[in-house]
Amino acid sequence: MKIEAVDFFYLSMPVVTDAGDGSQDALLVRVRSGDLEAWGECEASPLTSIASFVCPMSHGACRPVGASVLGEDVSSPADIARIAATIQWNSMDLLQAAHTWSGVEIALWDLLGKARGEPVYKLLGYQKAFPKTPYASQLFGDTAQETLEFCRIARNNGFKAVKCGWGPFGRGSVKQDADHLQAAREGIGPDGILLIDAGQIWNEDVEAAAARIPMLEQVGATWLEEPFNGSAYEAYGALAPRSGKVKLAGGEAAHNVFMARHVIDIGKVGFVQIDCGRIGGIGPAKIVADYAAAKGVTYVNHTFTSHLALCASIQPYAGLKDHTICEYPVKPQAMAWEMCGTHIAPDANGEIRVPDAPGLGIAMNSAGIKKYLIDAEIRVGDKTLYQTPSLD
Amino acid sequence: MKIEAVDFFYLSMPVVTDAGDGSQDALLVRVRSGDLEAWGECEASPLTSIASFVCPMSHGACRPVGASVLGEDVSSPADIARIAATIQWNSMDLLQAAHTWSGVEIALWDLLGKARGEPVYKLLGYQKAFPKTPYASQLFGDTAQETLEFCRIARNNGFKAVKCGWGPFGRGSVKQDADHLQAAREGIGPDGILLIDAGQIWNEDVEAAAARIPMLEQVGATWLEEPFNGSAYEAYGALAPRSGKVKLAGGEAAHNVFMARHVIDIGKVGFVQIDCGRIGGIGPAKIVADYAAAKGVTYVNHTFTSHLALCASIQPYAGLKDHTICEYPVKPQAMAWEMCGTHIAPDANGEIRVPDAPGLGIAMNSAGIKKYLIDAEIRVGDKTLYQTPSLD
Numbered sequence: 001m002k003i004e005a006v007d008f009f010y011l012s013m014p015v016v017t018d019a020g021d022g023s024q025d026a027l028l029v030r031v032r033s034g035d036l037e038a039w040g041e042c043e044a045s046p047l048t049s050i051a052s053f054v055c056p057m058s059h060g061a062c063r064p065v066g067a068s069v070l071g072e073d074v075s076s077p078a079d080i081a082r083i084a085a086t087i088q089w090n091s092m093d094l095l096q097a098a099h100t101w102s103g104v105e106i107a108l109w110d111l112l113g114k115a116r117g118e119p120v121y122k123l124l125g126y127q128k129a130f131p132k133t134p135y136a137s138q139l140f141g142d143t144a145q146e147t148l149e150f151c152r153i154a155r156n157n158g159f160k161a162v163k164c165g166w167g168p169f170g171r172g173s174v175k176q177d178a179d180h181l182q183a184a185r186e187g188i189g190p191d192g193i194l195l196i197d198a199g200q201i202w203n204e205d206v207e208a209a210a211a212r213i214p215m216l217e218q219v220g221a222t223w224l225e226e227p228f229n230g231s232a233y234e235a236y237g238a239l240a241p242r243s244g245k246v247k248l249a250g251g252e253a254a255h256n257v258f259m260a261r262h263v264i265d266i267g268k269v270g271f272v273q274i275d276c277g278r279i280g281g282i283g284p285a286k287i288v289a290d291y292a293a294a295k296g297v298t299y300v301n302h303t304f305t306s307h308l309a310l311c312a313s314i315q316p317y318a319g320l321k322d323h324t325i326c327e328y329p330v331k332p333q334a335m336a337w338e339m340c341g342t343h344i345a346p347d348a349n350g351e352i353r354v355p356d357a358p359g360l361g362i363a364m365n366s367a368g369i370k371k372y373l374i375d376a377e378i379r380v381g382d383k384t385l386y387q388t389p390s391l392d
Numbered sequence: 393m394k395i396e397a398v399d400f401f402y403l404s405m406p407v408v409t410d411a412g413d414g415s416q417d418a419l420l421v422r423v424r425s426g427d428l429e430a431w432g433e434c435e436a437s438p439l440t441s442i443a444s445f446v447c448p449m450s451h452g453a454c455r456p457v458g459a460s461v462l463g464e465d466v467s468s469p470a471d472i473a474r475i476a477a478t479i480q481w482n483s484m485d486l487l488q489a490a491h492t493w494s495g496v497e498i499a500l501w502d503l504l505g506k507a508r509g510e511p512v513y514k515l516l517g518y519q520k521a522f523p524k525t526p527y528a529s530q531l532f533g534d535t536a537q538e539t540l541e542f543c544r545i546a547r548n549n550g551f552k553a554v555k556c557g558w559g560p561f562g563r564g565s566v567k568q569d570a571d572h573l574q575a576a577r578e579g580i581g582p583d584g585i586l587l588i589d590a591g592q593i594w595n596e597d598v599e600a601a602a603a604r605i606p607m608l609e610q611v612g613a614t615w616l617e618e619p620f621n622g623s624a625y626e627a628y629g630a631l632a633p634r635s636g637k638v639k640l641a642g643g644e645a646a647h648n649v650f651m652a653r654h655v656i657d658i659g660k661v662g663f664v665q666i667d668c669g670r671i672g673g674i675g676p677a678k679i680v681a682d683y684a685a686a687k688g689v690t691y692v693n694h695t696f697t698s699h700l701a702l703c704a705s706i707q708p709y710a711g712l713k714d715h716t717i718c719e720y721p722v723k724p725q726a727m728a729w730e731m732c733g734t735h736i737a738p739d740a741n742g743e744i745r746v747p748d749a750p751g752l753g754i755a756m757n758s759a760g761i762k763k764y765l766i767d768a769e770i771r772v773g774d775k776t777l778y779q780t781p782s783l784d
Contacts, residue, residue, distance in 0.1 A: 231650035
């Protein structure tokens with residue numbers, strides 16, 4: 001199959017706020033080959049990523065992502081890996097390339113699955129997709145009372161696991177953080193799985209993070225996520241042996257396999273969190289899943305956007321039975337919901353499964369995409385390098 | 393001083409080839425405050441970087457670079473560091489941000505130096521700028537004979553040090569590489585400092601790199617640069633104890649201080665090469681220079697573009713007397729030469745010095761910039777987010 005067209009659709013809510021809510025805009029990628037149409041999604045700045053796909057070449061190691069994709073043949077998983085390797089070389093000095101390529105790569109797996117009539121996890125070598133336990137991924141409330149209410153709602157909605165992140169956590173005193181943690185535990189109940197996301201708040205200050213460990217242990221938190229800068233592996237590694245029953249989690253910033261390995265090997269995390277929309281897509285994420293499993297580290301998806309992104313993010317570890325925790329955006333913006341026609345809902349046991357359908361198995365919703373589609377244009381000299389494509 | 397305007401100028405040669413020659417296009421940054429005008433340069437894809445400066449916000453941790461810069465006050469080096477920290481936080485999920493901010497940051501040092509009437513290296517805390525030994529940074533020839541001629545020309549032009557990189561090196565047999573190395577040594581003469589750049593050709597294949605060590609020792613190469621992927625610190629660390637008299641060099645891909653520290657601590661390089669136009673500017677580069685000096689590692693600039701970029705790249709280690717080697721683009725494209733009115737030429741001893749003038753001390757050449765200026769426009773909805781600004 002020849003990659004005949006790669007089209008980017010920039011979607012956005014009418015108003016985007018500075019909340020730590022990644023579902024306010026999206027960059028969808030549509031790939032076409034013959035009669036087949038496939039979809040992927042970048043977890044990235046839409047306009048910047050579009051620019052990196054269409055920009056003029058700067059030199060041999062700084063070529064636009066598109067130059068390594070358009071017209072290429074994709075007949076097997078090895079072809080996707082080949083194109084990825086070409087981009088790693090040809091766009092070595094184009095920093096945004098990994099984020100941009102991620103959405104294209106996901107669409108190529110969807111394409112290949114549709115062509116072969118197989119779900120992506122089977123193309124990855126898994127025989128079966130095991131159910132995952134979704135955690136409600138949400139922000140801390142502005143007050144402990146709000147955190148309590150958010151967690152209670154998640155529990156009432158059937159979630160066995162809840163993650164609270166960002167917001168005021170780590171910005172005030174240890175006491176204020178303790179209030180939020182106790183509120184979260186009270187909200188989800190004694191048996192709920194409680195996950196805490198510090199959102200890099202301590203940069204590389206190990207002591208500031210260590211000061212929160214006793215109360216995290218007290219409320220039975222399963223993990224402390226991203227206490228530090230995504231590249232501060234040594235800080236992770238220094239905190240890990242001091243974190244008691246609380247495991248560290250991290251890795252969402254990884255934009256290549258090397259970085260994910262460093263989070264595991266140097267950062268000594270118990271959970272490695274990979275965003276398929278950043279690391280270069282499903283292929284490199286699967287490599288990390290295998291590596292994590294071999295090292296006794298639990299793989300977890302990182303997803304805060306649509307159910308297309310969610311479904312893609314589960315494929316790399318769909319077949320790892322014991323890696324059950326799964327990030328599930330619980331309060332996505334209307335745009336992130338409406339762009340998809342298929343959604344992955346928890347079953348009666350509160351578990352989710354990827355669709356057993358060709359490719360990613362997610363139908364897109366044209367009306368939903370149109371509703372939030374942004375009209376954009378990039379021109380260099382007398383050439384229009386990008387113009388919002390037609391959905392038809 | 394309030395940052396009143398930040399303008400990006402995208403320059404390009406009329407024809408850009410896929411050679412590994414980074415001087416074929418450029419992204420200049422002009423900052424204005426009151427009557428002062430200052431300049432910086434990104435080492436990055438121009439269009440992608442412009443997009444990341446002006447793009448709409450995606451969420452609180454994916455804001456455009458411009459949002460953290462425009463209107464800010466810059467009255468001291470601490471202010472520049474403060475803005476850098478804001479960007480690290482506000483643009484955490486915008487991968488391109490580091491490359492984009494780098495050029496702005498360099499311009500802010502130029503601005504501050506001009507306001508205070510002091511060269512940038514003094515603002516960094518150095519009392520004196522020591523001379524550097526420029527090496528002619530050039531590509532291997534397509535044939536060993538061509539490599540010989542290129543090196544002979546560099547020697548005849550007064551260069552005591554020559555670096556050959558990319559081209560055919562590492563792509564063929566060990567024997568072919570040996571021929572190029574011997575040709576290079578013959579060309580620069582027995583006393584010349586010979587540096588070899590493998591351009592990441594072996595990704596993380598330690599044995600492939602190790603196979604070249606004996607001949608690198610035989611021709612007396614001072615360093616082997618970037619044998620591996622910029623993030624493959626473990627591969628560097630595995631090769632380092634096996635590289636004999638040849639030291640490893642690397643770090644140009646670092647887009648934050650953490651990555652540069654990893655190249656030193658895990659990669660065990662003897663030379664750490666920092667590109668101010670990628671790592672976030674002069675401030676983080678100075679932090680790396682201090683770190684390297686403390687660890688017994690030699691700091692080297694990475695520069696393959698204009699003399700504005702060259703001058704900026706020397707400031708962070710201008711005061712380190714024993715760190716003498718300096719990358720010097722020997723055959724830049726006309727664009728990279730003509731954009732500057734001031735050039736840094738080797739003296740009778742073959743040494744170079746940064747100008748002892750306020751800021752970076754490089755005058756820009758309006759006519760040269762105009763000659764290569766690219767007309768570009770980015771529009772989102774009914775807003776024009778970027779349009780090539782006027783030079784006046």
